[in-house]
Amino acid sequence: MKALVRNAMLAAAAGAALAVGMAAPAMAQRDPAYAAARAAGKVGEGRDGYLAIVGQATPELQRLVDDINIKRRAVYAKKAQANKATVEEYAFTSGCLAIANTAPGEKYEAPDGTWKTRTSAPPERDPRCP
Numbered sequence: 001m002k003a004l005v006r007n008a009m010l011a012a013a014a015g016a017a018l019a020v021g022m023a024a025p026a027m028a029q030r031d032p033a034y035a036a037a038r039a040a041g042k043v044g045e046g047r048d049g050y051l052a053i054v055g056q057a058t059p060e061l062q063r064l065v066d067d068i069n070i071k072r073r074a075v076y077a078k079k080a081q082a083n084k085a086t087v088e089e090y091a092f093t094s095g096c097l098a099i100a101n102t103a104p105g106e107k108y109e110a111p112d113g114t115w116k117t118r119t120s121a122p123p124e125r126d127p128r129c130p
Contacts, residue, residue, distance in 0.1 A: 033064055044107025044115055045098040047126060049076065049091030054107045054115045096129035 037043045043065060046052040050069045053061055072094075073087065080090035099108045102118040110116045110124045 031064070033060065034068070037061055037064065038106060041105075041107050041117065044109060045095065045102055047092070047095050047099070047109045047111065047113075048088075049093070049095030049098065052109065092126075092128075093130060096125055099123050099125055100129075 034043075041054060042056075042061060043051055044054045050072060051065050053065055073091070076087050076091045076094060080087045083090065100123065102108050102123055104118050104120050106118050107115050108118060108123050111126045116124060
């Protein structure tokens with residue numbers, strides 16, 4: 001029961017972070033390079049809550065992904081501390097929500113570690129996801 005309450009609290013907090021605290025990645029979406037990489041399936045949402053390169057990495061793409069992930073980790077660290085969770089727990093919950101919020105055509109990491117392209121159906125998510 002205690003774990004369920006904690007997971008619910010983390011999910012609520014992660015949802016808030018995704019909606020409000022993820023301003024850096026949202027701002028990155030306005031970056032034409034990020035939008036192009038996402039639309040081309042070169043980047044996707046990882047199970048761990050971080051953006052990842054899907055396929056061939058370039059120095060420019062790596063810099064873009066690293067920048068977004070540094071900003072995400074800062075948000076996760078702050079929110080995790082406030083919710084008495086680890087950064088990893090918070091990032092995982094945020095990853096669950098980010099994958100759930102992908103749009104058709106976008107890439108995401110499935111529970112088995114493979115990269116999938118979102119269809120109109122719900123994405124495959126880890127059974128531990130809230």
